[in-house]
Amino acid sequence: NAITGAAGANALFSPKMVVRTPRRGEIWVAQFETPVATTAMLFAKARTADARTILNLAPMVPFPARLMKLVDIAILNEIELAQATGAKITAKSSVTAIATACRKLGAPVTIATLGSRGLVIVTPDGVTALPAHKAKVIDTTGAGDCFVGALASRLAANIPLLEAARYANAASPNAAGNAPTLLRLSDIAQHMLEHYRKVGHPLSADLAPTPPQALHELALQRVLSNLIDNAIRHAGGTAIVLRTRAETNPASGQGIAILEVIDSGPGIAPDLTERLKLPFVRLQDSRTGPA
Numbered sequence: 001n002a003i004t005g006a007a008g009a010n011a012l013f014s015p016k017m018v019v020r021t022p023r024r025g026e027i028w029v030a031q032f033e034t035p036v037a038t039t040a041m042l043f044a045k046a047r048t049a050d051a052r053t054i055l056n057l058a059p060m061v062p063f064p065a066r067l068m069k070l071v072d073i074a075i076l077n078e079i080e081l082a083q084a085t086g087a088k089i090t091a092k093s094s095v096t097a098i099a100t101a102c103r104k105l106g107a108p109v110t111i112a113t114l115g116s117r118g119l120v121i122v123t124p125d126g127v128t129a130l131p132a133h134k135a136k137v138i139d140t141t142g143a144g145d146c147f148v149g150a151l152a153s154r155l156a157a158n159i160p161l162l163e164a165a166r167y168a169n170a171a172s173p174n175a176a177g178n179a180p181t182l183l184r185l186s187d188i189a190q191h192m193l194e195h196y197r198k199v200g201h202p203l204s205a206d207l208a209p210t211p212p213q214a215l216h217e218l219a220l221q222r223v224l225s226n227l228i229d230n231a232i233r234h235a236g237g238t239a240i241v242l243r244t245r246a247e248t249n250p251a252s253g254q255g256i257a258i259l260e261v262i263d264s265g266p267g268i269a270p271d272l273t274e275r276l277k278l279p280f281v282r283l284q285d286s287r288t289g290p291a
Contacts, residue, residue, distance in 0.1 A: 005059060010034050015041045022046035027156045029148060031056040036063050043070035052155065055107075056148045057084055065106060073161075074107035075148055081105070081112050095120055099127045111151075111165065113144060113172075121165055128162060130169050147172040183217055185257040186210040186244040192224050193242050201232055206243045210257035227261040235263035 013034040022028055028046045030039040030053070043053045047070050055067075057076040060083040068074065078098070082089040087101035102110035102122040112120045118132040150171035154164030186207045193205050231240045241262040249256050 005033075007033070013038055015045075018042060022049040022051035024050045026051040027054060027152045028052070029054045029056070029152050031148075032059055032061045032063070036061060036067065040064075040067050040070060043067070046070075054148065054152055054155075056144065058144060060084060068106035071107045073109045073111065073151075074102075074105055075111045075113065075144075075151070076105075077113045077115070077144060091117075095127065095129050109161065113147060119147075119165070119169060121162070123161070128165075130166060133170055143172045183215045184210050184212055185215065185220070185259055188215070188217060188220055189224065189242055189244050189259055192221065192228065196228060201228075201240075203228070204239055204241045206241060208243075208245045210244050210246045211255050213257060224259070224261070231261050231263040231265070235265035239264065 010033050015038055022042070022045050026046070026049075028042065028051055030042065032039075039055070043055070046053050052072045053070060054073045054075065055071045057063075057074060057080050060076075060080045063084075076084060078089050078091070078093070081087065081098070081101050085101045085104045087097070087104065089098065089101055098112050098114070098120045099122050102112055102120065108124060110122045112122075114120065114132075116132050118130045121128040121130070147168045150168035151164050154167045155161070159167070186209050189205070189207055193203055193207070196203050228240070228242070241260075243260040243262060245258050247256055247258060248254070
């Protein structure tokens, strides 16, 4: 793959934008997607509060050596490890060579992800290598992010590091093998319904079971979140209903699943309706016309 990044708003991220300070026992995660200086300031607060910090050194940028003194767990791939330490790391480098480079980085714990070769965990107690899980790789974009998030979620649940790493190691191939899986649209809608109710949005629902289909779950969750968020933002406090149903396509005879997000707000301005056909688009504030 080839990943091109444009920092955009990320480059403007500052500690002032963080709504609260770290607390004891929390896990704070950062990447090099945002300014290094901001990460250092937040991690310093986390260290003072006795919160744990995880830094994913991606994408690689210059950073001061003192930053590693604020990092509990550093995570990076073999290319980033070579860039960060100056070590000559290749796809054929031994576990010993990888571990030596990890120690050179300076963090108490360093995890090097090695793609199809698995990963290496270096701690003060020693070195552990975990083999990769087999996966039909379509696109490795996001696999590292998946690993970091999965690891952090397990550590936040007080799972030991090695067990958390095994969990993350099993989760990350799901991102690399981002192919459709057989899912029910109604199940995805139910999951989203529970999430929104949990965070204080009492949505109503009429979720008829839909047949299993080859679906991209993450993409559908994003689209559905977009629709629900727009309804919450513009419905003016009116009821929002999530509805699923199964029908038959009269042209092909195949079963189809339909999902609707229904609100009784003031409607959408005509010049914005075309934008609804685009993926992941959040509408502007102006909504006029009939519901």
